[in-house]
Each structure stands twice: as structure tokens, then as C-alpha cells.
Amino acid sequence: MGRSPCCAKEGMNRGAWTAIEDKILTDYIKIHGEGKWRHLPKRAGLKRCGKSCRLRWLNYLRPDIKRGNITHDEEDLIIRLHNLLGNRWSLIAGRLPGRTDNEIKNYWNTNIGKKLQNNGNSKTKSSPTSSGSPPSRARQDKDMDPDPDLEQKVLQKTAGSCLVRTKATRCTKVIVSREIQPLKAVPSVTIHDEDEKVRRDHDEKIMEAPLPRFMDSEGNNLNNNDDDEENNNTNNELDFMADFEMDEGFFSDLLNMDISEPASCFENKVVVEEEDNTNGNVTTSEGGVRQQLASPVVSNDDTHLNNNNTNVSEDSLHEAEDFKSMSALMENEFDWL
DNA sequence: AACATAGTCAACCGCTGCTCA
DNA sequence: GTGAGCAGCGGTTGACTATGT
Known part of the structure; x- marks a missing residue:
């Protein structure tokens, strides 16, 4: 497409994939799994470069790809996430199950970004249709303009934007305790932007941190991962939200949550510590990132996060400080998720 | 019907960062 | 410490399609 091929080899197919190529690739990955993209074409008998195979699989052939239009809730989430990230x-895309980065990127560029641009222009221009340019197409009206208030939504959600730069991780598995109980208010801490590098580090650390682990009232780890299952079969795992089914209903509920008090999202016995799977012991993670997210053992025990308790240990105070950082993040950004 | 224009989206490119020897 | 190999990411392109004139 106008550029020199990335894998400049004679006889390589380029451009649109054929059904046969799709089938070969799908069959190969079903048998051998993903990865080793560079060697995949040769082994699978495809005249494509590895990159192309990877892209085709990830963006089109993967079985969990979600087809169809972006829903209101997904759009809302995209806006929030874009505001944040x-x-x-x-x-x-990692937070929109079934959607690919390419799809979201295209959607943003052709819909949301454009509308934002138009919104900017509309402040100085009159109606775009009056300028002689053709009106929007019918398909566009049907598919890409599901929310007439989108511009306003975008503007509202991008107000006070604070980007967090991180690495992508899928975030679809969270376990929540059965008994959500109130937590003491955590003082807010503002993240300042004086030093971009420091802020980036901070942001990356937070985003790279593991998802919180949740405990039930007996203190059992409720995280639903394979290791836990293997090592704790007697643990009565909660199916409740074991897997986030991020369907429209989920998004509706999520986005309609009252998140005016983000700290409340960490209410209850939220224990974010790493469990030693070999012996079942719980060990606190080392390193700033994890600690910021994970260190504090937030429980109903008054020894934690009780700033009025003069007997609070130094460690507890440190933990509380760490948790404040998370709280600050949540206060600033929790509305996106 | 034919042409022009604009929108969509799959695919490509080049860069970055990670891993490992 | 460093360089090669590789995977993944974001930006960009262009073929295709829908719509307006």
C-alpha cells in the first residue's frame, strides 16, 4: 500500500486475506497456539509475513472477537479510557473484551475524534451542512452516531483529563467479597504534574500493579485464578463477578454507579497482597508499584487506615500512606472504571 | 446512470521495548 | 553492558463502499 513491504520477500501475499488463508491460519493456531509469529507462516504454509498473520489473527480471526457496532456503554467507556490513557x-481494547485496538482506534478516529474536532470547529463556524459540504450519510447516522449528546459527553469526560501511561493488561477478572462493609474515609491526595517523569513512573506503577485481591469475611482469598484453585480447592469460590461479563448490562451498571466517593470502592476487606502459592502464606509484595496498590491491608480492623489511632504502627502508617496514593488515583480517575 | 465525495476498516510500516545469549 | 531477534503498539494508508449531486 504505497510503502515498501515490511517483510520484503518475493512471493509473499499482501493485501486482503482470502478465506483459504484464514482457514489455514485458524487451523494452525488452533493446533499450535498463538506465538512464534515469525515462524508461523512457513510452518503453516502461508505466504504471509508473521506480522501480517498476527494482525489477522488478533484483529479478525480470534474466536472471542466481538462483532457489531460499538454500543453506547462501550463508547462511553472508550471516551473515559481515552481521556485517561x-x-x-x-x-x-484490553478493557473492552472482544474489541481490538485497531477497531477502537478506527472508531475513535472516524467517530469520536471527528466529532470532537467538529465540536471545536462549531464554536467558530455555523452549521457544517450550511457550508456546502454533503450531510452525513445514512449509515453514519445509523451506526456511528448512536448518541446525539456524544460531543457533550466527550467534553465532559475529557475535562480535567489526566493521562495514565501504562502497559496493556486485560482486566476482566475481579472477585468481590460477599459482604461489602464500610471503610473509613481515606484522605484525598492530589497527584501533581510538576514532574512528568515522576508522574509517569507513578502512573505506570499503579497500572502495572496486580488487580486487588479480595477476601471473604473469613479472610479467605477470593481471587479466582488457577493457582488459587489448585492450591485451595476447599475455598468456596464465589462465582459472583468471578469473570466480568462486560456486556451492555455490565457497562450500564458500571457507568451508572455512584462513584462520587471513589474511596468507597475499596471498602471492606480488600487485601491486596501476594499469596505464596506454595504454602498458602500471604506475603507482601515488594516494590513501589505493588505497594502503592497492594500493600495496605484494608480491613475493618481499626489498626489500619485509622488516622485517629495514635497507636498505629509505623508500618500501618506507611501502608496507609501507600493506600492514599491509590485513593488519590481513584479520586481523580476512578470514574472511568 | 455516472461521477464525485466522504466514511469505514483491514492491512501495512516503522518504531519501541522486552528477552536472552 | 550490549546487540540480535522478536512481539507488540500506534500511526498511516488505500481499497472498498455508501451516499449525494
């Missing part, structure tokens, strides 16, 4: 399409 910027053009980190893979990150955004």
Missing part, C-alpha cells in the same frame, strides 16, 4: 489503543 490517551491513544493507548491496546490498553483501551
Whole structure:
């Protein structure tokens, strides 16, 4: 397409994939799994470069790809995530199950971004249709303009934007305790932008941190991962939200949540510590990132996060401080998720 | 009907960062 | 410490399609 091929080899197919190529690739990956993209074409008998195979699989052939239009809720989430993450399409896609980074990127560029641009122009121009340019197409009206208030939504959600730059991780598994109980208010801490590098480090650390682990009232780890299952079969796992089914209903509920008090999202016995799977012991993670997210053992125990308790240990105070950082993040950004 | 224009989206490119020897 | 190999990411392109004139 106008550029020199990335894998400049004679006889390589380029451009649109054929059904046969799709089938070969799909069959190969079903048998051998993903990865080793460079060697895949040769082994599968495809005249494509590895990159192309990877892209085709990830963006089109993967079985969990979600087809169809972006829903209102997904759009809303995209806007929020973009506000938070910027053009980190893979990150955004990681939080929209079934959607690919390419799809979201295209959607943003052709819909949301454009509308934002138009909104900017509309402040200085009159109606665009009056300028002689053709009106929007019918398909566009049907498919890409599901929310007439989108511009306003975008503007509202991008107000006070604070980008977090991170690496992409899928975030679809969270376990929540059965008994959500109130937590003491955590003082807010503002993240300042004086030093971009420091802020980036901070942001990356937070985003790279593991998802919180949740405990039930007996203190059992409720995280639903394979290791836990293997090592704790007697643990009565909660199916409740074991897997986030991020369908429209989920998004509706999520986005309609009252998140005016973000700290409340960490209410209850939220224990974010790493469990030693070999012996079942819980060990606190080392390193700033994890600690910021994970260190504090937030429980109903008054020894934690009780700033009025003069007997609070130094460690507890430190933990509380760490948790404040998370709280600050949540206060600033929790509305996106 | 034919042409022009604009929108969509799959695919490509080049760069970055990670891993490993 | 460093360089090669590789995977992944974001920006960009262009073929295709829908719509307006």
C-alpha cells in the first residue's frame, strides 16, 4: 500500500486475506497456539509475513472477537479510557473484551475524534451542512452516531483529563467479597504534574500493579485464578463477578454507579497482597508499584487506615500512606472504571 | 446512470521495548 | 553492558463502499 513491504520477500501475499488463508491460519493456531509469529507462516504454509498473520489473527480471526457496532456503554467507556490513557489503543481494547485496538482506534478516529474536532470547529463556524459540504450519510447516522449528546459527553469526560501511561493488561477478572462493609474515609491526595517523569513512573506503577485481591469475611482469598484453585480447592469460590461479563448490562451498571466517593470502592476487606502459592502464606509484595496498590491491608480492623489511632504502627502508617496514593488515583480517575 | 465525495476498516510500516545469549 | 531477534503498539494508508449531486 504505497510503502515498501515490511517483510520484503518475493512471493509473499499482501493485501486482503482470502478465506483459504484464514482457514489455514485458524487451523494452525488452533493446533499450535498463538506465538512464534515469525515462524508461523512457513510452518503453516502461508505466504504471509508473521506480522501480517498476527494482525489477522488478533484483529479478525480470534474466536472471542466481538462483532457489531460499538454500543453506547462501550463508547462511553472508550471516551473515559481515552481521556485517561490517551491513544493507548491496546490498553483501551484490553478493557473492552472482544474489541481490538485497531477497531477502537478506527472508531475513535472516524467517530469520536471527528466529532470532537467538529465540536471545536462549531464554536467558530455555523452549521457544517450550511457550508456546502454533503450531510452525513445514512449509515453514519445509523451506526456511528448512536448518541446525539456524544460531543457533550466527550467534553465532559475529557475535562480535567489526566493521562495514565501504562502497559496493556486485560482486566476482566475481579472477585468481590460477599459482604461489602464500610471503610473509613481515606484522605484525598492530589497527584501533581510538576514532574512528568515522576508522574509517569507513578502512573505506570499503579497500572502495572496486580488487580486487588479480595477476601471473604473469613479472610479467605477470593481471587479466582488457577493457582488459587489448585492450591485451595476447599475455598468456596464465589462465582459472583468471578469473570466480568462486560456486556451492555455490565457497562450500564458500571457507568451508572455512584462513584462520587471513589474511596468507597475499596471498602471492606480488600487485601491486596501476594499469596505464596506454595504454602498458602500471604506475603507482601515488594516494590513501589505493588505497594502503592497492594500493600495496605484494608480491613475493618481499626489498626489500619485509622488516622485517629495514635497507636498505629509505623508500618500501618506507611501502608496507609501507600493506600492514599491509590485513593488519590481513584479520586481523580476512578470514574472511568 | 455516472461521477464525485466522504466514511469505514483491514492491512501495512516503522518504531519501541522486552528477552536472552 | 550490549546487540540480535522478536512481539507488540500506534500511526498511516488505500481499497472498498455508501451516499449525494
